Amino acid sequence: MLANLATGGKVAALTRDLVSPISALGGRIAGALTENGFFSSRRSLEAEISVLQSEVQQQQLQAAAFEALQQQNAALSQLEHLAATTKGLAAPVTSSVISSPYGTFTIGAGSADNVSSGSLVLTAGGFVIGKVVQVQAHQSLVDQLFGPGVQTPVTIDGASVLATGQGGTAIAEVPHGVTVSENDPVVAPEYGGRSIGVVQHVDSNPANAQSAVYIALPVSLSSLQYVYVTL
Secondary structure, eight states: OHHHHHTTTHHHHHHHHHHHHHHHHHHHHHHHHHHHTHHHHHHHHHHHHHHHHHHHHHHHHHHHHHHHHHHHHHHHHTTHHHHTTSOEEEEEBOSOSSSOTTSEEEESOOGGGTOOTTOEEEOTTOOEEEEEEEEOSSOEEEEETTSTTOEEEEEETTEEEEEEEOSSSEEEEEETTOOOOTTOEEEEGGGTTEEEEEEEEEEOOTTSSEEEEEEEOSSOGGGOSEEEEEO
16 A cells, blocks of 8 residues: 555556456456356266265155164064053153163153053063153153062062062072072062063072072163153
């Protein structure tokens, strides 16, 4: 600006004289490239790539949705046999079965589906994993039998004992002399003689008056997508 003022505007005029031809030359080059199809072809290619990427993403989403649907159908089909002997319905697990410190989880069925407090919740194998304790219209809260401190009278190989939940598993004390083996069923008479688990391990230390029997389910609770609720 100082130079422009000192020369009475000659610098500005000279600048215009230099820039105008350069600008015109740039415009002619851009036009020539466009006419030759360089930029046009590149834009077309980029647009085609964008369309293909969108199609691939859509196909991946559809494949994932189809796989999820197959898994749901497989989980539901495993529960079908229970309907032949026990009146009830299949319900989705709507919260983590293992994350609650209180040994509870929720299911997506409630009073609108005739679910009531005290309804039993079963795995596909028919094992009782909990009882409904609170009911809303479309959701219910379930107390796990293996929740921390939950006690359930059971029989193991004919011996009547008390199973105490440990958070995902349970433990019971049986007198020495009672033969208990791994994979023996653990039955709860108050639940119609249904099993609540199987013997996972027996600690029969002779120094103790009783043997410690560790009880677990033959299925991972964290993998449950659906359960069967008795009505």
